[in-house]
Amino acid sequence: MVQASPIDFYFDFASPYGYLASLRIDDLAARYGRTVRWRPMMLGAAMKVTGAQPLMNIPLRADYARRDLVRFARILGVPFTFPPTMPIVSLAAARAFYWLEEDDPVLAHRFAKAAYEAHFGRGEDIGDASRVAAVAATLGIDPDALVDAVARPEIKARLKAETDAAIARGVFGSPFLFVDDEPFWGVDRLDHLEIRLKEDAGR
Amino acid sequence: MVQASPIDFYFDFASPYGYLASLRIDDLAARYGRTVRWRPMMLGAAMKVTGAQPLMNIPLRADYARRDLVRFARILGVPFTFPPTMPIVSLAAARAFYWLEEDDPVLAHRFAKAAYEAHFGRGEDIGDASRVAAVAATLGIDPDALVDAVARPEIKARLKAETDAAIARGVFGSPFLFVDDEPFWGVDRLDHLEIRLKEDAGR
Numbered sequence: 001m002v003q004a005s006p007i008d009f010y011f012d013f014a015s016p017y018g019y020l021a022s023l024r025i026d027d028l029a030a031r032y033g034r035t036v037r038w039r040p041m042m043l044g045a046a047m048k049v050t051g052a053q054p055l056m057n058i059p060l061r062a063d064y065a066r067r068d069l070v071r072f073a074r075i076l077g078v079p080f081t082f083p084p085t086m087p088i089v090s091l092a093a094a095r096a097f098y099w100l101e102e103d104d105p106v107l108a109h110r111f112a113k114a115a116y117e118a119h120f121g122r123g124e125d126i127g128d129a130s131r132v133a134a135v136a137a138t139l140g141i142d143p144d145a146l147v148d149a150v151a152r153p154e155i156k157a158r159l160k161a162e163t164d165a166a167i168a169r170g171v172f173g174s175p176f177l178f179v180d181d182e183p184f185w186g187v188d189r190l191d192h193l194e195i196r197l198k199e200d201a202g203r
Numbered sequence: 204m205v206q207a208s209p210i211d212f213y214f215d216f217a218s219p220y221g222y223l224a225s226l227r228i229d230d231l232a233a234r235y236g237r238t239v240r241w242r243p244m245m246l247g248a249a250m251k252v253t254g255a256q257p258l259m260n261i262p263l264r265a266d267y268a269r270r271d272l273v274r275f276a277r278i279l280g281v282p283f284t285f286p287p288t289m290p291i292v293s294l295a296a297a298r299a300f301y302w303l304e305e306d307d308p309v310l311a312h313r314f315a316k317a318a319y320e321a322h323f324g325r326g327e328d329i330g331d332a333s334r335v336a337a338v339a340a341t342l343g344i345d346p347d348a349l350v351d352a353v354a355r356p357e358i359k360a361r362l363k364a365e366t367d368a369a370i371a372r373g374v375f376g377s378p379f380l381f382v383d384d385e386p387f388w389g390v391d392r393l394d395h396l397e398i399r400l401k402e403d404a405g406r
Contacts, residue, residue, distance in 0.1 A: 050261050058253050060375040064386055075398060172263040183267055188391035195278060 004200065006035045007193075008178040010166050012043035013094055013112075014087035015174035016069050016080075019120040021187040022113065023078050025177070028190060032197035034179075038112050040094040041163040046172045056086045072187070081123030088119070088127030091159070095150040096132050098158045100141070110139055207403070209238045210396075211381040213369050215246035216297060216315075217290035218377035219272050219283075222323040224390040225316065226281050228380070231393060235400035237382075241315050243297040244366040249375045259289045275390070284326030291322070291330030294362070298353040299335050301361045303344070313342055 007029050011018030022038075029036045047053070056062045066082070073080030093115050101108035118124040118135045126132050129150050133143035149155055166176070170183055177184045177193060179200075184193045210232050214221030225241075232239045250256070259265045269285070276283030296318050304311035321327040321338045329335050332353050336346035352358055369379070373386055380387045380396060382403075387396045 046263070050263055051256060053254060060249070060253055060370075060373050064373060064375070064388055067386065068388070068392075071395060075395060167263075170263050170267060172267070183270065185267055185271070186391070188389070189271075191394075192274060192278060 004032075004034050005180055006037045008037050008039055010039045010041050010171045010174065010176040010178075012087075012174040013040055013090035013115055013119065013126065015043060016065075016086070016120050017072075017187045018174040019116045020069075020072055020076060020078065020080075021175035021177075021190060022116050023076065024187075024190055025175075028194055029197070032194075032201050034197065038097070038109055039162060039166065040090070040097045040112065040159075041166045041171065041174075042091065042094065042159065043174050045163050046167050049167060050172045052172070054087050079117075079121040081121065083119055083123045084125055085127060088125060090127070092129040092132045092150050093119075093126055095155045095159050096129075096136060096146050098162065099146070099149040099152075099155050100136075107139065107141070111136055111141065114139060207235075207237050208383055209240045211240050211242055213242045213244050213374045213377065213379040213381075215290075215377040216243055216293035216318055216322065216329065218246060219268075219289070219323050220275075220390045221377040222283075222319045223272075223275055223279060223281065224378035224380075224393060225319050226279065227390075227393055228378075231397060232400070235397075235404050237400065241300070241312055242365060242369065243293070243300045243315065243362075244369045244374065244377075245294065245297065245362065246377050248366050249370050252370060253375045255375070257290050282320075282324040284324065286322055286326045287328055288330060291328060293330070295332040295335045295353050296329050298358045298362050299332075299339060299349050301365065302349070302352040302355075302358050303339075310342065310344070314339055314344065317342055 007025065009021070009025050011022060025036050055065050069080060097108050097112055100111050115126055115132065115135050119126045124131070126135060129147045130143075132150070133146040136146050137143045169178065173185050175185075175187055177189075179193060179196050182196060184190070210228070212224070212228050214225060228239050258268050272283060300311050300315055303314050318329055318335065318338050322329045327334070329338060332350045333346075335353070336344075336349040339349050340346045372381065376388050378388075378390055380392075382396060382399050385399060387393070
């Protein structure tokens with residue numbers, strides 16, 4: 001049997017719907033023998049291409065999103081708390097992920113889950129390097145090394161390259177997933193993604 | 204037992220996701236003893252409030268939507284054909300609906316289903332009064348009377364009032380539904396809407 005390729009999971013740490021997807025995607029993929037490549041990105045760069053505004057700045061939509069997020073989390077049975085600022089600037093968190101991933105992809109994944117849990121599970125601000133470092137410290141990561149790393153040009157360039165690659169693939173929202181080359185946008189498309197995995201499994 | 208209030212179903216005849224929702228909403232509501240009030244509106248007026256652009260004019264999103272719509276229709280098992288122009292100007296169709304509804308709400312509902320079926324089921328253009336009249340004629344509606352009606356100031360004012368009322372309730376997309384006063388945006392929220400109806404039924 002040919003090994004199925006990993007699912008690519010693009011998200012922005014500032015995206016609450018990305019958080020909801022992050023809580024489901026690993027288990028969902030595993031049920032169909034797939035792994036997941038977590039790819040944090042800067043959604044703001046994609047929004048320049050589409051002309052979109054941050055959700056929480058849009059009249060009518062922001063009010064709706066506040067209700068929808070609470071309802072969605074309740075239906076999924078997961079914790080959700082509004083952070084004090086939405087959206088945060090997620091540069092430090094995303095850079096920290098790629099810095100960690102260089103040496104230890106498993107730790108990078110644990111860090112991403114911890115960062116999302118802090119930000120949207122408990123409603124903590126993770127909008128600067130010191131706060132990101134505090135989250136990372138709970139996993140035994142040296143906070144000073146993290147603060148130093150996320151200011152390094154090569155880490156900044158790495159995140160920019162990942163973001164550019166995502167946009168080149170058509171990513172314009174968070175969460176945004178690919179099964180092989182088939183795109184799925186939004187936590188509300190995980191059901192369609194699962195149908196795709198089920199069809200593949202039946203072949 | 205107190206009669207449950209109807210579900211309000213706001214949509215734009217130019218909205219392909221509104222079409223997908225239109226094929227499910229009546230049966231879904233009926234399973235929980237609810238009726239549906241179909242409320243066509245001019246989404247463009249709401250998009251002025253939110254600063255949104257027509258989906259098919261947005262880089263990246265338009266390409267994605269073309270794939271997503273075909274996949275969504277396949278998963279639902281319903282016909283879907285891209286019309287030659289997206290979006291059409293849906294003024295004539297929406298005005299025709301309210302004109303018909305004055306005398307015969309059942310006929311207005313049948314007209315709405317026929318118009319959506321023509322536009323997105325078979326991919327026909329319904330962007331002007333004569334094309335709308337041709338659809339209506341298949342239901343025995345006098346096409347000349349329709350063309351005359353949709354040009355009348357009071358019918359134009361009626362659609363504008365319905366659209367303004369929708370925006371005042373927070374409607375910014377299509378489909379957009381209310382169960383009592385709880386909002387649900389998108390065909391992908393019909394599952395959450397059903398959960399709400401189920402909870403109500405269990406009370």
